[in-house]
Amino acid sequence: xxxxxxxxxxxxxxxxxxxxxxxxxxxxxxxxxxxxxGHLYGNLVDILNRAAPLALVAAGMTLVIAARGLxxxxxxxxxxxxxVAALLIGGSLNLDGATTxxxxxxxxxxAALGVATLCGIWNGALVVGVGMQPIIATLILMVxxxxxxxxITGGQILTIYYPPYFYLGNGYLFGLPFAAxxxxxxxxxxxxxxSLSPLGLFIRAIGINPAAARIAGVRxxxxxxxxxxxxxxxxxxxxxxxxxxxxxxxxNNAGQLLELDAILAVTxxxxxxxxxxxxxxxxxxxxxxIQTLTSTIxxxxxxxxxxxxxxxxxxxxxxxxxxxxxxxxxRRLVTRPAE
Numbered sequence: 653x654x655x656x657x658x659x660x661x662x663x664x665x666x667x668x669x670x671x672x673x674x675x676x677x678x679x680x681x682x683x684x685x686x687x688x689x690g691h692l693y694g695n696l697v698d699i700l701n702r703a704a705p706l707a708l709v710a711a712g713m714t715l716v717i718a719a720r721g722l723x724x725x726x727x728x729x730x731x732x733x734x735x736v737a738a739l740l741i742g743g744s745l746n747l748d749g750a751t752t753x754x755x756x757x758x759x760x761x762x763a764a765l766g767v768a769t770l771c772g773i774w775n776g777a778l779v780v781g782v783g784m785q786p787i788i789a790t791l792i793l794m795v796x797x798x799x800x801x802x803x804i805t806g807g808q809i810l811t812i813y814y815p816p817y818f819y820l821g822n823g824y825l826f827g828l829p830f831a832a833x834x835x836x837x838x839x840x841x842x843x844x845x846x847s848l849s850p851l852g853l854f855i856r857a858i859g860i861n862p863a864a865a866r867i868a869g870v871r872x873x874x875x876x877x878x879x880x881x882x883x884x885x886x887x888x889x890x891x892x893x894x895x896x897x898x899x900x901x902x903x904n905n906a907g908q909l910l911e912l913d914a915i916l917a918v919t920x921x922x923x924x925x926x927x928x929x930x931x932x933x934x935x936x937x938x939x940x941x942i943q944t945l946t947s948t949i950x951x952x953x954x955x956x957x958x959x960x961x962x963x964x965x966x967x968x969x970x971x972x973x974x975x976x977x978x979x980x981x982x983r984r985l986v987t988r989p990a991e
Contacts, residue, residue: 660922705890712886720927728797730907733891738901772884801903821897859927
């Protein structure tokens, strides 16, 4: 049991199971799944679907943090991506009910993801090329990004009238929501790439000691730049899903505070903010914990504004449980003989 508790995924997994069990007690139908027209429906499916954008952003954030970086501009990148996609697709509702798009959807998707990747490259260039601290470099885009998105949308909420685009956030694939399948595919493919190639080892080496990694021949600068670009791409995918789900682009609210949830998901999953140690599986569990906690709060009738307090308390408890020093201190206090 002691060995099991020391596993980095043990406490996040236990936390997720406890939240699911609490929901099942409060709502007897919480675990129920229904199959209609080849699609699965239920609370668990809804959690997977709503956690998908966060899981994508957190996956990119995991790699940046593993290399001793940080990206707090992902929420702004989500807003920029949604604005670009909405502007290019646009769509108009004709009198006969037919819809048309301003540009082909494939072009709009590629352009929006390209802009998101460029945002990541911008952040990486400031960190790697200019030598800025990651939090300062990404703070620039975090602040300016909302303004850029507002300029793209003209300060308005752009409504999208093009049903094929709605598939990204509302469609189904293999019986599951497309957004959830996309997030799972990205995380599984990324895990395979990092496990089957030296890239995972290089990222850990950069996170543990960047100077030693460069001396050992690891190309730390290009890898770090690529990680920031990938983080921007993941934020772009999340932006497409979010805008598709609500069928519009809101430059002011899209991705609001998503960077904080992403960092919480990463830390919940056992990734060290000091770099070097990371877990994509843990990050996925962390994203599910945050979304399940949100659903729990709503089902219990707790006011939504208290959500952040519950998140902070949960993070505090889980991080204490993950600390080997804290567990050792508790064991000493419990087993200390009475005087």
